[in-house]
Amino acid sequence: MEVKKRSTPILPWMRSPVDVNQFEACALNLVPCLDPRLEVALDKMGFSSLFPVQVAVWQETIGPGAFERDLCINSPTGSGKTLAYALPIVQKLSTRSVKCLRALVVLPTRDLAMQVKEVFAAIAPAVGLSVGLAVGQSSIADEISELIKRPKLEAGICYDPEDVTCELQSSVDILVATPGRLMDHINSTKGFTLEHLCYLVVDETDRLLREAYQSWLPTVLQFTQSNEESLFPLANSFLSSTFGSLKTIRRCGVERGFKGKPHPRLVKMVLSATLTQDPSKLAQLNLHHPLLMTTGKRRYQLPEKLESYKLICESNLRPLYLVALLQELGEEKCIVFTSSTESTHRLCMLLNLFGDLGIKIKEYSGLQHQSRRSKTLKSFREGKVQVLVSSDAMTRGMDVQGVRNVINYDIPAFIKTYIHRAGRTARAGQAGRCFTLLHKYEVKRFKKMLQKADNESVPHYSVPSSSIESLRAAYNSALGKLKETVESEASRKRKFGSKFSKLSRTKPTDRRKG
Numbered sequence: 379m380e381v382k383k384r385s386t387p388i389l390p391w392m393r394s395p396v397d398v399n400q401f402e403a404c405a406l407n408l409v410p411c412l413d414p415r416l417e418v419a420l421d422k423m424g425f426s427s428l429f430p431v432q433v434a435v436w437q438e439t440i441g442p443g444a445f446e447r448d449l450c451i452n453s454p455t456g457s458g459k460t461l462a463y464a465l466p467i468v469q470k471l472s473t474r475s476v477k478c479l480r481a482l483v484v485l486p487t488r489d490l491a492m493q494v495k496e497v498f499a500a501i502a503p504a505v506g507l508s509v510g511l512a513v514g515q516s517s518i519a520d521e522i523s524e525l526i527k528r529p530k531l532e533a534g535i536c537y538d539p540e541d542v543t544c545e546l547q548s549s550v551d552i553l554v555a556t557p558g559r560l561m562d563h564i565n566s567t568k569g570f571t572l573e574h575l576c577y578l579v580v581d582e583t584d585r586l587l588r589e590a591y592q593s594w595l596p597t598v599l600q601f602t603q604s605n606e607e608s609l610f611p612l613a614n615s616f617l618s619s620t621f622g623s624l625k626t627i628r629r630c631g632v633e634r635g636f637k638g639k640p641h642p643r644l645v646k647m648v649l650s651a652t653l654t655q656d657p658s659k660l661a662q663l664n665l666h667h668p669l670l671m672t673t674g675k676r677r678y679q680l681p682e683k684l685e686s687y688k689l690i691c692e693s694n695l696r697p698l699y700l701v702a703l704l705q706e707l708g709e710e711k712c713i714v715f716t717s718s719t720e721s722t723h724r725l726c727m728l729l730n731l732f733g734d735l736g737i738k739i740k741e742y743s744g745l746q747h748q749s750r751r752s753k754t755l756k757s758f759r760e761g762k763v764q765v766l767v768s769s770d771a772m773t774r775g776m777d778v779q780g781v782r783n784v785i786n787y788d789i790p791a792f793i794k795t796y797i798h799r800a801g802r803t804a805r806a807g808q809a810g811r812c813f814t815l816l817h818k819y820e821v822k823r824f825k826k827m828l829q830k831a832d833n834e835s836v837p838h839y840s841v842p843s844s845s846i847e848s849l850r851a852a853y854n855s856a857l858g859k860l861k862e863t864v865e866s867e868a869s870r871k872r873k874f875g876s877k878f879s880k881l882s883r884t885k886p887t888d889r890r891k892g
């Protein structure tokens with residue numbers, strides 16, 4: 379019998395993880411030390427128990443020995459990682475009497491950050507904490523006024539915004555941010571400080587560590603480091619060259635809220651369904667005595683109730699098979715993933731040119747303006763749109779209730795991508811299906827890829843040939859219309875482009891005239 383080789387992590391602490399599978403869901407009234415106000419808030423959210431990963435993290439973070447180690451949490455998509463970190467942070471901060479920024483949660487995209495903020499916002503106010511969002515959804519001025527409290531003025535006295543001596547305070551205890559907007563506030567928002575930060579959460583860690591995003595991580599680590607620590611000399615030199623006088627390192631034991639006590643260590647929690655094991659990437663986080671919490675022995679895991687299927691067809695007939703499959707799935711919410719923003723756009727156009735399929739289909743991709751994307755997402759959440767054709771902008775973390783099916787129109791290049799795409803369904807213990815359209819030559823590669831998640835056999839799914847035949851005429855006509863639409867779109871862009879360049883050429887003359 380063939381013995382399968384499992385990759386052993388290089389980092390020793392990764393070899394002895396806490397197995398989340400050893401924990402069971404726990405009814406809210408049995409969760410030890412849970413603040414009754416939070417129990418009520420969770421109940422209002424419709425939650426009657428904590429999921430296993432939430433129980434496991436709770437045990438490590440509340441009670442004796444709490445937060446002694448930084449936590450690396452690697453559990454499947456949809457297993458409830460957001461509440462796993464939000465709940466202990468909120469409970470821990472609930473006893474603070476002075477408002478300052480004590481918890482920072484960083485996520486790679488705006489939609490994801492907004493989703494996580496909603497989870498905090500559902501529980502934090504119950505214990506008197508406020509949550510802020512820094513994602514660039516509103517203007518920077520609006521965001522600043524949400525995050526920073528101006529001093530109360532006595533009648534007749536004018537506040538000078540340039541006066542650095544006046545005491546500005548944080549309006550929020552917890553901030554959920556994307557790296558770009560976070561850096562904007564660090565660089566230029568007066569009164570914005572990380573010197574009181576106690577908790578740093580890096581959600582979707584592997585994605586955030588893949589890109590530098592204006593060096594947000596070394597910057598945050600430097601700003602949250604106490605004077606007595608000099609564990610991070612590289613960040614130190616990076617920072618002094620980049621920010622010069624802006625540097626405000628947190629002081630020890632003296633500032634608001636910590637009087638007379640040693641400054642608490644900044645606790646880090648990093649999470650992903652596909653957590654990296656790469657030592658050089660993890661080193662960037664400067665983790666303190668890290669503890670890995672993972673599910674089972676496998677590195678990659680798919681949700682328990684996910685069923686994976688392959689659908690084999692000729693490459694040029696994929697749209698036809700996709701439509702036949704969508705028709706079979708009826709009104710069930712479904713996300714169709716493609717490999718690029720361009721193919722997302724074209725596929726969505728083509729599907730909408732098929733004639734009346736009785737399904738509302740919309741595009742969601744990084745090519746679109748954020749406001750358009752958010753609007754589409756809202757309609758999808760509300761069930762006004764049944765099918766979302768998406769580029770990998772939707773792959774990670776997004777949580778939409780009722781998504782029963784995911785379709786890989788293009789085979790994902792990596793198992794990690796498969797896991798995150800498939801993980802938009804079968805969430806929170808629900809059932810879901812992931813279909814992958816393949817050419818027969820791709821089957822071997824697909825099988826090998828899924829073996830990495832211990833998925834040995836992926837059954838075939840076939841759509842009736844009668845459905846394919848009945849759609850052929852509509853397909854040919856849609857292809858013809860697509861060609862026309864693409865051409866007219868390209869000519870519109872050309873016209874707009876030349877108008878725009880004419881306009882920019884005439885601008886200086888106009889200004890001189892003016």
Ligand SMILES: Nc1ncnc2c1ncn2[C@@H]1O[C@H](COP(=O)(O)OP(=O)(O)OP(=O)(O)O)[C@@H](O)[C@H]1O
Nearest residue numbers: 425427428429455456457458459460651775777806
């Ligand atoms: N204790 C609970 N009881 C019921 N539902 C829950 C509970 N905790 C979380 N959920 C629900 O489970 C779903 C998945 O949660 P969450 O988005 O936190 O998963 P995740 O592990 O972060 O997934 P991903 O890796 O895809 O980001 C959400 O819809 C959330 O509301």
